[in-house]
Amino acid sequence: MRRPNEDRIRTTRDATSNPTPLITDNTFFRRRTFLMSSAATVCAAAWPRVARATGGLDIEEQTPALHQVRVLLGSGVYGAPQQLDAWHFLWNGATYRGTAATVVLPDRRSGLVATLPLDDYLYGVLSKEIGAAWSPASQQAQAIVARTYALHKLRPDKPYDVTAGDADQNYGGFASETDQGRAAVDATAGVIVTYGGVPARVAYSACCGGRTADAGDVWGTPYPYLVSIVDPNCVGTPNFDWHADVPVDLLNRTLGSGFTNAGALRGVSLRVDAPNARPRAIDFTGTVTNFETPVTHFRDAVGPATVRSTFVHTAALDNQGTTVALTGTGHGHGVGLCQWGARMLGEGGANAAQIVAFYFPGTSFGRG
Ligand SMILES: [Zn+2]
Structure with missing residues (x-):
């Protein structure tokens, strides 16, 4: 599964706000009545009269393909x-x-x-x-x-x-x-996520680590609904934090000539563009020169089971210069729906439409 622009539409609920939902009614889908509504009207859509008043389209009679x-x-x-x-x-x-x-x-x-x-x-x-x-x-x-x-x-x-x-x-x-x-x-x-009237390019991973990843940063192709949002819902869930000790020998074998040509490793640092954002790159200071690599590439090179996410918070070289110690949060690529966050939202009373709208801002629902 692979996948922001300035005019992106956000959900009515700010990503940093209290995740406690407004409604707990899950009959939205059971009624087999689906309202073509933007994410901004999802909350209203739980009450049909309100949804219809906002122009929602009832497509109950359609049979899923x-x-x-x-x-x-x-x-x-x-x-x-x-x-x-x-x-x-x-x-x-x-x-x-x-x-x-x-x-x-x-x-x-x-x-x-x-x-x-x-x-x-x-x-x-x-x-x-x-x-x-x-x-x-x-x-x-x-x-x-x-x-x-x-x-x-x-x-x-x-x-x-x-x-x-x-x-x-x-x-x-x-x-x-x-x-x-x-x-x-x-x-x-038959219910699917849509954007601009067509099926959306959705993605999901086990845990975003407290902030989802932008598809453009992970896969090179941005989507207006696969943007990085703060997700307080998964914080503190099992396996939220991770730690990895990566041997420098492994980096010599997997990061290529750019890394080995930098000389003996003398230091490691993270390139972070904004507070609480995922680091864009990891900088390695060598005795000859410096080498910088995107965190996504670093994770692929070392292995996703060791570096469990690209949400790396600290990186340090040990005194012997033989091991890079990393700490981070999350599990998986972090783009789109966060499964652990969705679980916690559901346990807090959110319905499925609210969960999807939270992780894919600006999307609608339709039938596929
Ligand atoms: Zn999350």
């Missing part, structure tokens, strides 16, 4: 699938929805692909992306965002649309589904 998704489950060497009936197959001891087929991948290896309806696919995503115990509102927000993400990944000219892992959305098949996940998908059937 029956999109099919092709999920790459395995590649190279893998066990043979056994089709159980027209809608299920068995593979590696687990049951999956859909039909299984072997395809030829761009690298000429074979791949096992499951083809199934979009919302059936989402059943197996919800349970893998967030826990069954999470609030219904955060589950519904996750369903809307996951559906929007998948729609953008449909590629009829390619052998598959999405992978079943971190590169896209984690997918576990029928065996991993939960009643809570299915309920969230059903309650939001």
Whole structure:
């Protein structure tokens, strides 16, 4: 999943304000009545009369499109699938929805692909992306965002649309589904995030670390609704803080000739453009010259499991000059919806529409 401009539209609720929601009514989606409303009118949309007074469009009679998704489950060497009936197959001891087929991948290896309806696919995503115990509102927000993400990944000219892992959305098949996940998908059937009348390019990660990342800084392409906002909701959740000790030897191997040509490492500092902002780059002071690299590149080079986010707060070289110690907050790229923040918003009483509007300012809802 990959993804600000000066005229961006913000939500009615300032990102730095108290996250306590105004309403707790989650029947918005259950009514199967969806109001085409801007994020600024989402709160009003929970009360139909108010929403209609603001010009909301009731699209209750529309039937969601029956999109099919092709999920790459395995590649190279893998066990043979056994089709159980027209809608299920068995593979590696687990049951999956859909039909299984072997395809030829761009690298000429074979791949096992499951083809199934979009919302059936989402059943197996919800349970893998967030826990069954999470609030219904955060589950519904996750369903809307996951559906929007998948729609953008449909590629009829390619052998598959999405992978079943971190590169896209984690997918576990029928065996991993939960009643809570299915309920969230059903309650939001067909609902997607839109911007300018078309599906939005959404993204999400486990925890933003207290401030989401701007898509332009992370992936080079800015979007007006994937801007950096302060998120107080995830602060203090499990694994919010992280610490990493990175051997300089590892940097010698992974940062390339720019780093090694700088000479023996003498110091490390962060390039921060504004208080409480994510650092733009890490500066290394060598005995020969200095070397600067974007934090996103640094994280990719060292490994995302070690440097768990680009929200690095401190960086220091030890006295021996052999280890760079880093501290930071968050887990993942930090762009778009923050799953832990969404969970906490839901537990605080926010509904799914409010959660989505908070993380994707200026967006609307529609049917995909
Ligand atoms: Zn967050």
